[in-house]
Amino acid sequence: MTLIDDLIEALGTETVLTGNAIGERYRSDASTTGKSLPLAVLRPSNTEQVSLALAICDRHRQPVVPQGGLTGLAGGANARGGDIALSLERMSGVEEIDTAAGTMTVLAGTPLEVAQMIAETAGFLLPIDLGARGSCQIGGNLSTNAGGIRVIRHGVTRDNVLGLEAVLADGTVLSSLNRMTKNNTGYDLRQLFIGAEGTLGIITRAVLRLRPLPASRLTALCALESYGHVVSLLKSAQRTLSGLSAFEAMWESYVRFNAEALKLTFFDKTYPFTIIIEQDVDGSDEDRDRFEAFLAKAFEDGLVTDALIAQSEKEARAFWSVREGHLMDQLMPGLINLDISLPVGQLDAFAGDCQAALLARFPAAHVSFFGHVGDSNLHVGVWVENASAHDLHEVDTIAYDLVRKYKGSISAEHGIGTLKRDFLDHSRSQAEIGVMRRIKAALDPNGIMNPGKVIPPAV
Amino acid sequence: MTLIDDLIEALGTETVLTGNAIGERYRSDASTTGKSLPLAVLRPSNTEQVSLALAICDRHRQPVVPQGGLTGLAGGANARGGDIALSLERMSGVEEIDTAAGTMTVLAGTPLEVAQMIAETAGFLLPIDLGARGSCQIGGNLSTNAGGIRVIRHGVTRDNVLGLEAVLADGTVLSSLNRMTKNNTGYDLRQLFIGAEGTLGIITRAVLRLRPLPASRLTALCALESYGHVVSLLKSAQRTLSGLSAFEAMWESYVRFNAEALKLTFFDKTYPFTIIIEQDVDGSDEDRDRFEAFLAKAFEDGLVTDALIAQSEKEARAFWSVREGHLMDQLMPGLINLDISLPVGQLDAFAGDCQAALLARFPAAHVSFFGHVGDSNLHVGVWVENASAHDLHEVDTIAYDLVRKYKGSISAEHGIGTLKRDFLDHSRSQAEIGVMRRIKAALDPNGIMNPGKVIPPAV
Incomplete structure (x- = not known):
């Protein structure tokens, strides 16, 4: 047959x-x-x-x-x-919520937003969150170890997965549906499948960790004069704001473009750095007083030049709309969004070098930066009008060569797939790639699982 | 030669x-x-x-x-x-602290307490912590994914390791000294070595995540009437106390034995459950007020029958001395300390079944329970006077058979080693153990790395 x-x-x-x-x-x-x-x-x-x-x-x-x-x-x-x-689209649904333990067992094809809403109805926060929440599915989130915007508080996706079930190439069902925080019984197989982008097997089910649902959220937009101030403000926020749930930085050209496109003005001028800080709180006046005191202190210390606290959810959404920059994709068709990570202290030095190198090659390019700075994650927007495939490859090459020089990562949260596969050695050693090949061969000896992805072919 | x-x-x-x-x-x-x-x-x-x-x-x-x-x-x-x-004893020392990023690069042979003290001097908390801190080494902590007492706040050891360097059986040096929170570039090899107990290679160096050093800590001892109250108090603490850093439960016989041995009395009588709650705070009066209000509310809600807040570090240490139960080991030579985990809602049902099963076989046994309940981790102390090796094996068998029935883990934090190796299939499926063997063979084809440990021999 x-x-x-x-x-x-x-x-x-x-x-x-x-x-x-x-x-x-x-x-x-x-x-x-x-x-x-x-x-x-x-x-x-x-x-x-x-x-x-x-x-x-x-x-x-x-x-x-x-x-x-x-x-x-x-x-x-x-x-x-x-x-x-x-x-996995027909394998959708939340199978169980354990309210005592704060865990959720979910099928891989469940859309993230559906899982989030079911968690919320049960009084919990599912801490995995990213822009594509309406369409992306839990299995894909786990397979790519999808990052997102709440990592600073709750860790990356892999930190929020307690157990999973996966099917190997030969049909073996590997059921590791652990529901406990602590479980030291041999190799942590679940971590192998998380971030493997489907090259080692197919994730079919997962046990996710839930968190208490925050009663409310405080949001501030801050204007800063230097990257040194950004790092100091981050450290101060990490020490002072115990429910710190976002710390996002936008470099000047990013803010200017997006605020103009959205016709939004917050400060008297555009500053070198604009920061969004969010804190999950229980909703008391005391929390608000503390948040204000934190910003007042940052102002006194000279870290922050100007700041606004959102007075409504609508205002908080306006701050975020600049950060999300949805109009950028429309106004700059073919915009490249590079997704890299570096130790937080080096993000601005990298941004400067990267901009200079890209403009040296493409003088008319628009280059802008924003980042989940608290997670060491920088996004670089590069737009070259009427760029050819060759131009796009050159942009990647220029940026990733610099990432290698800085000992950073060519993929903070998007994964490798095919797009970054041939740059994998810019962030991982030949020894590491060799071990990845050995593991791949051990679990998928006939090489049927998503071949051609993640791992470059051996020379 | x-x-x-x-x-x-x-x-x-x-x-x-x-x-x-x-x-x-x-x-x-x-x-x-x-x-x-x-x-x-x-x-x-x-x-x-x-x-x-x-x-x-x-x-x-x-x-x-x-x-x-x-x-x-x-x-x-x-x-x-x-x-x-x-x-690894001669490979000791902290090589770098990145104060902007909050990371520490450390050699595997560094004693945990030395690394903790160096972090503290730099203004950080190294969140990995356990009783053996004075003698245990970072490499061993990672190889066993050692658990400990701050997991509820900062996650298990594997969540606090950003990068590592390991040497494979054939001498290949695998350097994955990543320093970023987000890094999605292929398989997460570091997670394979964490918890592998030296069977896949030798960890030589690691990059650890540091946290802000808490200014101070509030400690309470609470008396509760039922396990239902324990679970409700835990949920309430997780929702209300944002720096919750310990939630430890002691069952009645554990408290009675240890408080008597230490000649310490805190309440008018011994209650079914005694809980230690700790919260990391910034040291203001406001924090103390909030902590008191949390306990007052728990009292009003009928969750807590009596409670004490430590008025000094000395008093907090006295609470902990009962929990640590050091005299138990001295007074009960050969005491068995089982280390298991189960979903938090089931810990007390398991404790009841386990006690009944052990007493049915050993009527004179002393059985007691305490646990890092917030991490789903239960410790069972079993003392059978003049127990033979066969008796000890029977105790293990009775307890681990029950763990299997409850779908729990036979090792929450101690690891498998040789002691639990032949019970591994009580918590992991044959398919999982089969995949562990495949990975072991892929990385250590000649089987020289710590053979006989963790993975039971194939039949």
Whole structure:
């Protein structure tokens, strides 16, 4: 029997889409690496079906690309010609909330926002959060170790996963649905699948850690004169504001562009650095007084030149709208968003070097910076009008060569996928990449799991 | 040339101890699994020497046991007859503190307390902390993912490690000395070595995350009538006390024994549950008022029957002395300290079942319970007078069979070593153990790294 016959016999026709039945959505993630029609799309409804599907594909040496919400920015979920896509979209739902322990068991295809809302209804915060929350799925969030905006308070995604279930290439179901904070019983297999971008197996279920739901949130926008002040303000905030939940920095050209585009003015002029600080609080007047006292002290100490505390949720959203910069993508079609990390003390030095190097090559480029500074994460927006594929590659090369020089990371939160694969050695040593290959071969000896992603081919 | 000749030629005689030169300390960790003289003890002074030593041993198919501070309780650092021990004791020191980023780069042989003190001098808290801090070493803390008493606030050890350097069996130096919070560049190799108890390689260096040093700490001792109240008080504390840094529960028989032994009385009688709550604060009167208000509310709500706030550090230490129960080990020689975890809501039901099962077999046994309840971690103290090795094994079997029934973990923080190795399948599936074997074979094909530990032999 052929592969497709085998799959249909095991899973049924409604689970195996081929040809015209394959919708547009399965052809590309949110990166710009091109569209491609998969050989087939599998839509299993449970772990057993994922296991059956992979065992059959493994027997046929058939490459399989796992697909979640397809919001990734690195090409990790794109099928190459001839690949089969396996979508988790029918495996959606929260199976259990343990309110005593503060944990949630959830299927991999559950949209993040759905899981967040169910947690909230039960009185909890699901601390994993990012802009694509409406479409992205938990399985994809875990597979890419998606970062986001609350990391400074609650850690990266991998810190919020207590257990998971994954299916290996040969169909083995690996159930590590641990629900405890402490569990030292041999190798931490769950951490292997988190961030592996589907190259070691498919995550089907997870136990996530929940946090108390903050009663309310205080938000301030601050104007600062130097990066030294930014680092000092961050340290002071980390020491003083115990529920510090965001510390976002925008460099001058980023603020100028986005505030103008949005027709928003907050201060008398645009300062070298604009910071958003948020603190989760229990909602008392005392908390507000403390937050104000913190800012007053920062003003007295000369760290902050001007500051505004949001008087309403609407005002807080206005601060964030500048930071989110949604108009930038519209006004600068083809804008490149580089996602790197460096020790926090070096972010501005890197920004200066990076801007100079990019402008030396592309004098008309628009280069701007913002970052989740508290997490050492810098985003670089680069826009070169009518850029060719070759130009785009040159931008990457210039930026990542500098990242290597600074011993930083070429991917803070977006992952590697195909887009950054050939730059992996800029952040990881040949010894590390060699060990990744050994682990890949141990878990997926026929190399069917998302081949061509993350790990560059051996020379 | 013989193995020892090879080692001496490469490393020098002062690095290779044999025969009578091997001191008593290298013969056993803090478990009671017996003493054994290693074939040799290697004391490398740097990563290159570790690499040379392992490459030579690998060529000779010579088993190697890494040794840190030898405070482990599961036999993981004990040499079997014929094994070579490799001690990290000469690789000690803090190499760098990045005060902007809040990170510390430290050699594996550094005693935990030394690293803590250096962090404190620089104005930071190193959040890894446990009772053996004076003797245990960072490399061992990471290799066992050592738990401890501040996990509720700062996460387990693996959450506080940003990067590490490890040497593989064949001498490959794997340098992943990442210093950033966010770094999504391929597989997270560091997590593989953390908790692997030296079976995949030897950790030589690490980058640790530091936290702001709390200005002071508030400590309360509370008397509660039921476990339902304990869980409600924990939830309330997690919601209300933002710097909650300890939530420890003692069951009645544990408190009675230890308070009597220490001649300490806090309440009018011994209650079913005694809780220690600690909160890190900035030291203002306001914080104290809030802490008092939290306890007053718990009293009003009927959760807490009586409570004391420590008026001095001395008083806080007195609370902790009951919890630490040091006299228990002295008064009950051969006391077994089981270390398990279960979802927090089930700890008391388990305690009841476990006590009943143990007393059914050993009617004169003393069974007591305390736990880092906020981390789902329960310790069971079992004392059977003049217990034989067979009795001890029966105690383990009774307790771990129950843990399996509850889907808990047979090791919350102590690790597996040899003591729990043959019970590993009580908490991990055959599929998981199979994957552990595949990873072990991929990284250590000749099986020289700490053989016989953690993973049970394939049948």
